[in-house]
Amino acid sequence: xxxxxxxxxxxxxxxxxxxxxxxxxxxxxxxxxxxxxxxxxxxxxxxxxxxxxxxxxxxxxxxxxxxxxxxxxxxxxxxxxxxxxxxxxxxxxxxxxxxxxxxxxxxxxxxxxxxxxxxxxxxxxxxxxxxxxxxxxxxxxxxxxxxxxxxxxxxxxxxxxxxxxxxxxxxxxxxxxxxxxxxxxxxxxxxxxxxxxxxxxxxxxxxxxxxxxxxxxxxxxxxxxxxxxxxxxxxxxxxxxxxxxxxxxxxxxxxxxxxxxxxxxxxxxxxxxxxxxxxxxxxxxxxxxxxxxxxxxxxxxxxxxxxxxxxxxxxxxxxxxxxxxxxxxxxxxxxxxxxxxxx
Amino acid sequence: xxxxxxxxxxxxxxxxxxxxxxxxxxxxxxxxxxxxxxxxxxxxxxxxxxxxxxxxxxxxxxxxxxxxxxxxxxxxxxxxxxxxxxxxxxxxxxxxxxxxxxxxxxxxxxxxxxxxxxxxxxxxxxxxxxxxxxxxxxxxxxxxxxxxxxxxxxxxxxxxxxxxxxxxxxxxxxxxxxxxxxxxxxxxxxxxxxxxxxxxxxxxxxxxxxxxxxxxxxxxxxxxxxxxxxxxxxxxxxxxxxxxxxxx
Numbered sequence: 001x002x003x004x005x006x007x008x009x010x011x012x013x014x015x016x017x018x019x020x021x022x023x024x025x026x027x028x029x030x031x032x033x034x035x036x037x038x039x040x041x042x043x044x045x046x047x048x049x050x051x052x053x054x055x056x057x058x059x060x061x062x063x064x065x066x067x068x069x070x071x072x073x074x075x076x077x078x079x080x081x082x083x084x085x086x087x088x089x090x091x092x093x094x095x096x097x098x099x100x101x102x103x104x105x106x107x108x109x110x111x112x113x114x115x116x117x118x119x120x121x122x123x124x125x126x127x128x129x130x131x132x133x134x135x136x137x138x139x140x141x142x143x144x145x146x147x148x149x150x151x152x153x154x155x156x157x158x159x160x161x162x163x164x165x166x167x168x169x170x171x172x173x174x175x176x177x178x179x180x181x182x183x184x185x186x187x188x189x190x191x192x193x194x195x196x197x198x199x200x201x202x203x204x205x206x207x208x209x210x211x212x213x214x215x216x217x218x219x220x221x222x223x224x225x226x227x228x229x230x231x232x233x234x235x236x237x238x239x240x241x242x243x244x245x246x247x248x249x250x251x252x253x254x255x256x257x258x259x260x261x262x263x264x265x266x267x268x269x270x271x272x273x274x275x276x277x278x279x280x281x282x283x284x285x286x287x288x289x290x291x292x293x294x295x296x297x298x299x300x301x302x303x304x305x306x307x308x309x310x311x312x313x314x315x316x317x318x319x320x321x322x323x324x325x326x327x328x329x330x331x332x333x334x335x336x337x338x339x340x341x342x343x
Numbered sequence: 344x345x346x347x348x349x350x351x352x353x354x355x356x357x358x359x360x361x362x363x364x365x366x367x368x369x370x371x372x373x374x375x376x377x378x379x380x381x382x383x384x385x386x387x388x389x390x391x392x393x394x395x396x397x398x399x400x401x402x403x404x405x406x407x408x409x410x411x412x413x414x415x416x417x418x419x420x421x422x423x424x425x426x427x428x429x430x431x432x433x434x435x436x437x438x439x440x441x442x443x444x445x446x447x448x449x450x451x452x453x454x455x456x457x458x459x460x461x462x463x464x465x466x467x468x469x470x471x472x473x474x475x476x477x478x479x480x481x482x483x484x485x486x487x488x489x490x491x492x493x494x495x496x497x498x499x500x501x502x503x504x505x506x507x508x509x510x511x512x513x514x515x516x517x518x519x520x521x522x523x524x525x526x527x528x529x530x531x532x533x534x535x536x537x538x539x540x541x542x543x544x545x546x547x548x549x550x551x552x553x554x555x556x557x558x559x560x561x562x563x564x565x566x567x568x569x570x571x572x573x574x575x576x577x578x579x580x581x582x583x584x585x586x587x588x589x590x591x
Contacts, residue, residue, distance in 0.1 A: 200449075200463055204442065
C-alpha cells in the first residue's frame with residue numbers, strides 16, 4: 001500500500017497526460033483495483049448485502065469531502081450530514097416533482113452545495129477550530145429544521161418516496177447490482193478527481209493552510225480563496241453523496257441528515273485516518289459495515305460498536321491509516337530507508 | 344546610483360498604551376544588506392510584521408519601489424516580491440524539503456486554474472532541487488522537513504524565502520539556535536545570494552559577529568525608536584550603542 005495523502009507527489013512530465021503518468025502512485029492503483037474488486041464483489045451476495053456495500057461507497061463520498069475540508073485543509077466542519085441532506089432533497093424534489101433526470105439533479109446537488117459551502121466558508125475566515133465547528137453546527141441544525149418543517153417542499157416527516165434510479169446509456173439501474181455498479185463508477189470518478197486535486201499545487205496549499213496559515217500567507221498563498229475552496233469542494237462532495245443516497249434508498253425523510261449524521265461522518269474521517277486519501281473508505285466501512293457485522297449481539301450492537309470505536313481511537317488516535325503509516329515508517333527506519341515518502 | 348527598494352517612513356505601532364514601534368524611518372537600497380539590531384522587546388519583529396502586513400501600523404507609510412503598500416496583506420506583499428523568514432521556525436514539517444521549496448514558489452506560477460490542471464510540482468522540481476543545493480540541502484530533498492536538525496530547518500526556512508525570486512528578503516533572526524558550522528554556511532549562502540543574484544536583505548539578528556560581517560549598514564533600535572544608523576564599524580564604535588545595547 002502506498003498512501004501519500006499529506007505529501008503531494010511532484011510530476012516530472014508536463015501536461016495533463018504527462019502529469020497523470022508522473023503521478024502514478026499507490027493510492028491511484030488502490031482506487032482502481034478497489035473499483036474492479038467492488039464491481040464483482042456483490043455477485044451472489046443478495047439484495048441486502050449489495051445495499052450495504054453501496055451505502056458504504058455513498059457514505060465514503062461524503063467522508064471524502066469532509067476529509068478534504070477537515071483532514072487536509074484543517075477546517076472543522078459539522079455540516080457534512082446537512083450537505084448530504086441538501087443533495088438528497090434536491091435530487092428527490094427535482095426528480096419526483098419536476099421529472100428532471102438524475103444527472104442534472106446530481107450536478108445541481110453538487111453545485112448548490114458548492115455555493116452553500118462557499119457561503120459557509122466565510123465564517124472560517126474569521127473564526128477557527130471549535131468556534132468554526134459551532135458555526136457549522138448551527139447551519140446543520142437550520143438545514144434539518146427546514147427539511148422537517150417545510151412540509152410543502154420536503155414532505156416534512158412523511159418524506160419523499162418513489163425516487164427513481166438513473167439510467168446509463170439506456171440501461172436501467174433499478175436492480176441492486178446494477179445500481180451498485182453505477183455507484184462504483186461514480187465513486188471512482190469522484191475519488192480520482194480528489195486524488196488529482198490533492199496532488200496538485202492546490203492540495204499543497206490546502207495542507208499549508210492546515211499546518212501553518214501565517215507562514216502560508218507569507219509565501220503568497222491566498223488564504224481566503226483556498227479556505228473558501230476547501231469548504232466549497234468538500235461540501236459539494238456531501239451534495240454528490242446525497243444525490244446518490246436518495247435513489248439508493250428510494251425514500252428519504254429528515255432523520256438520516258440530523259446533526260448526529262454530521263458527527264458520524266466526522267468520526268469516519270478520524271477513524272479512517274484524517275488527511276489520508278484512502279482513510280474515508282476505511283472510516284465509512286467501520287461505521288456502515290461494522291454495525292451490520294455486530295447484529296448477532298442483538299440489542300447490544302450499538303454499545304459494542306461504541307466500545308470498538310473508543311478502543312480504536314485510544315490505540316490509534318491518528319486513525320487506522322495513521323497506525324499503518326507509523327508502522328511503515330518504523331519498518332523503513334529499521335531497514336535503513338529514509339526517503340521521507342509515506343506508506 | 345542605487346535606488347531605494349523599501350522606504351519606511353514614520354512607522355508606528357501601538358498596542359493599547361504600549362508603544363512597540365515609535366516613528367521608525369529608514370530606506371533599503373537595491374543590493375544592500377541592512378541589519379537591524381537592538382535588545383529584546385525593542386520592537387524589531389513588530390517592525391517587520393508592520394512592514395509585511397502581519398500587523399496594521401498605527402501610523403506611517405511603507406513604500407516598495409516607490410509604491411505605497413502600507414497595510415497590504417502578507418500574500419500581496421509576497422506577490423510583489425517581498426519574502427520573509429520568521430523568528431521561530433516556520434517550515435512545514437509534514438512535507439519533504441523539496442515540497443516545502445515548491446510550496447514557497449508555486450503561487451508565483453500561472454493562475455490558480457492553471458495550477459490545478461498543470462503539473463503537480465508547478466514545474467518547480469528542478470528549481471527546488473537547485474535551491475536545496477545552494478543551501479546545502481541537496482542530499483535531503485526527499486526527507487521530511489520535520490525530521491531535519493534545527494540548523495537544517497533554518498537553512499530550509501531561508502531557502503524558501505528565495506524560491507519566488509524576491510526583490511527583497513526580510514530575515515528575522517536567521518542565526519538563532521544555529522551551531523557555528525551551520526552559521527558559517529548560512530552566512531556564506533546569504534552573501535552568495537547577494538553577490539551573485541543581487542538579492543536585497545533586511546536582517547534582524549542578535550548575533551553581533553553575524554550582523555557585522557554580513558551587513559553593509561546597521562540600524563540600532565532601542566525602545567521602539569531608531570537610536571542610530573551607520574556602517575558596522577561606526578555602530579561598533581558609537582558609545583550610545585555600547586551603552587544602550589551592548590551594556591558597556
